[in-house]
Structures are given as C-alpha cells and as structure tokens.
C-alpha cells in the first residue's frame with residue numbers, strides 16, 4: 046500500500062459532486078479482468094475508453110440512419126446527412142467557433158496538422174520564412190512542418206522549454222520576427238502535462254504577423270476550448286482521446302483563412318465542377334473533406350461532446366486535477382521516483398522514471414498487476430533528449446479514474462522496486 050491514505054474522490058472534492066462510480070458504470074470495459082486483476086486504466090493520454098452513450102449512438106446510427114451523405118435523394122441519405130451535419134454543429138459548439146463551416150472533420154490531430162501544413166503552408170511559405178515549433182511538441186506537430194519546410198525552403202525553429210517543462214516565453218518573444226509565418230504549439234503537452242499560455246502566445250505571434258496552429262489533442266479531454274477567446278488561427282484535436290471513437294477529429298480554422306486556402310486532397314465531395322479543362326472546388330468545409338467522410342464516427346464524436354457536457358468539462362477538470370495532486374503527493378514519498386513536467390499549470394499527466402528500473406520493465410510489471418500505463422518516448426523524442434532519458438512511464442487520467450487506481454499503481458511500483466531493486 047502507498048503511505049498516503051486511500052481516499053474516494055467524492056470525500057475530497059470541495060463542492061465538486063462528481064459521482065465517479067456512476068460514471069464508471071457507463072464504461073463496461075473498466076470491469077475487464079487483466080492478468081487476473083481488475084483493470085486500472087491509466088493510459089488515457091494515448092486513448093480514452095468509450096461510454097455507452099457513444100457506443101449506443103454508433104449502433105443506432107448503423108441500425109437506423111446509415112447511407113452516404115450529401116448525395117442521395119432518399120430518406121436514409123437525408124438522415125445520415127442530418128446526423129453528420131448535426132455533429133458538425135456540436136463540434137462547432139465544443140470549441141466555440143463562430144461558424145459551422147469553420148469545422149472540418151478529419152481523422153484526428155495528425156491529419157488536421159498535416160492539412161494545415163500542406164494547404165496553408167504550401168500556399169504561404171517562401172524560402173527563408175520561419176516556422177516556430179516548441180520543444181515539447183508531439184511528433185505530429187513537428188514532422189509535418191519539417192516536410193513542408195523542405196519543400197518550400199522555409200526553416201523550422203525550436204522554441205525551447207525550461208527544466209520544469211514550460212516554454213521559455215522570453216526566448217519565444219526573441220524568436221518571433223518578420224520572417225515568422227507560423228507558430229505551432231501544443232495546448233497541453235502529452236509527455237509532460239504542461240498547459241501552455243496559448244492566449245498570450247497567440248497575441249505575441251499575431252503582433253509579429255504570424256498565424257498560430259494549436260495542437261489541442263491533450264487539451265480537448267480536460268479543458269473547455271474557446272477558439273474565439275484564444276484567437277488561434279487553427280486548432281486540431283482527436284476524438285479518441287475525449288471519449289469519442291477512433292478515426293475522427295476536427296480541425297478548426299478561421300473562416301477567412303480556410304476560404305483562401307487551396308484543397309488538401311482531391312476527390313468526390315470537395316468539388317464544384319470537374320472537367321478536363323480544369324476543376325473548381327466546393328466551399329468550406331467540404332473543400333477539405335474529399336471522399337466519403339467518416340460519418341458514423343463523426344456522429345459518435347457528437348455523442349462524446351454531449352457526454353462531456355452532461356458531466357461538465359469544469360467538473361471533469363477539477364476531478365482530474367485532484368487526481369494529479371494526489372499522484373504527486375504519493376510520488377513525493379519516494380526518493381527514487383523522478384518526475385518529468387513540473388509546470389505551474391498541468392493537466393492530467395504524470396510522467397516519471399524509477400531509478401534502477403527501466404520504464405519498459407516497469408510498464409510490464411504494472412500490466413501484470415492490471416495497471417495500464419504508457420511507457421516510451423511518447424512521440425516526443427525532443428522532450429526525452431531535453432531530459433536525457435530514453436523513455437519515461439506515464440499515467441494519464443480521465444474522468445473515470447479513482448484514487449484507488451493510483452494507490453494500485455504505487456503498489457505495483459513497489460512490487461517492481463522489489464523485483465528489480
């Protein structure tokens with residue numbers, strides 16, 4: 046047992062009346078037995094589990110609504126189109142965009158970021174232009190910029206972070222100049238949990254004449270997103286990390302930018318007229334949704350937004366913050382636990398290493414105890430380089446996690462310590 050007393054969330058949540066057990070009951074998978082132990086799922090940063098509200102929406106969609114969208118003259122096509130476009134309205138509300146046309150359904154954050162790099166980047170970037178990318182980015186917010194930089198002769202520059210895992214704002218300010226065209230930053234760092242001051246960083250970029258692309262993959266499950274308040278130019282997120290199905294996410298873009306941008310992919314759905322003399326393109330958002338979209342999972346995405354609203358995003362954030370405080374408090378008791386990411390503002394992520402036990406061995410021992418965490422470089426090799434480690438272990442929280450699961454993680458860590466120590 047960890048030395049910190051076992052608590053239930055409802056006991057400690059000052060005024061936050063989240064009924065975690067009732068929420069857990071909506072996730073059948075949490076009752077799974079893994080290696081003879083009840084599952085303790087602490088790998089939500091990689092992908093969250095899905096509530097019945099989402100899986101039932103998918104079943105209902107396929108049982109009563111499915112056909113291809115925007116094409117048919119028949120009833121089912123109308124139903125599918127209505128469900129799909131209604132999900133777009135929900136997604137618009139989820140990020141508080143001004144217009145539904147500013148929401149493009151994509152496969153996930155990776156596709157959203159590649160879309161911006163390929164379309165906006167290819168259109169705007171000139172040789173010598175600069176793209177600023179922070180040191181704590183996930184590879185999906187680094188590599189697309191390197192690819193487009195290679196093709197356009199522009200340059201990717203790194204905005205450094207300090208040892209707490211916070212972007213060094215003075216360095217950021219110094220890097221911004223009249224060659225800076227794009228700033229690509231994460232809202233929440235997946236490998237550290239840092240919540241970046243996006244609003245201020247956007248303001249600084251705009252002062253320098255650059256557009257800002259926000260990776261909100263790890264923010265969407267934990268933070269109420271408001272693209273109008275942030276004033277960001279683009280923002281991408283993945284459904285599967287916020288209780289929605291895999292294979293669906295959204296890219297928000299300011300209408301005037303999206304309207305001016307060339308298509309990303311060509312095909313059906315994205316055209317106005319096609320002839321061998323040349324083709325013209327559909328208005329946004331369809332210009333950026335070539336081919337049959339992922340209709341069912343978009344509808345599931347809408348259900349996931351509703352699931353989060355029903356609980357309350359602030360309530361989810363408060364619960365996860367309490368879990369985060371608890372896990373830090375537990376870890377403080379052990380001298381051989383090294384924590385990565387001590388930013389003042391953190392969300393949902395606890396990254397650590399245990400002296401004398403390799404992160405992969407630790408992950409395997411925890412798995413045998415039914416505790417699922419992520420180990421490795423977390424698709425953030427520059428972060429690993431900064432801290433001079435090959436891999437870390439990472440527990441990441443969702444609304445259904447409990448103090449008991451954190452206690453189980455520390456028990457399993459104790460076991461690993463005994464095995465390898």
Ligand code: PMP
Pocket residue numbers: 090091152153154155156183185186231233234235260262263283424
């Ligand atoms: N950015 C961040 C911060 C992430 O955590 C992830 C997923 N680990 C991604 C981008 C990529 O998301 P996806 O694989 O869903 O496209």
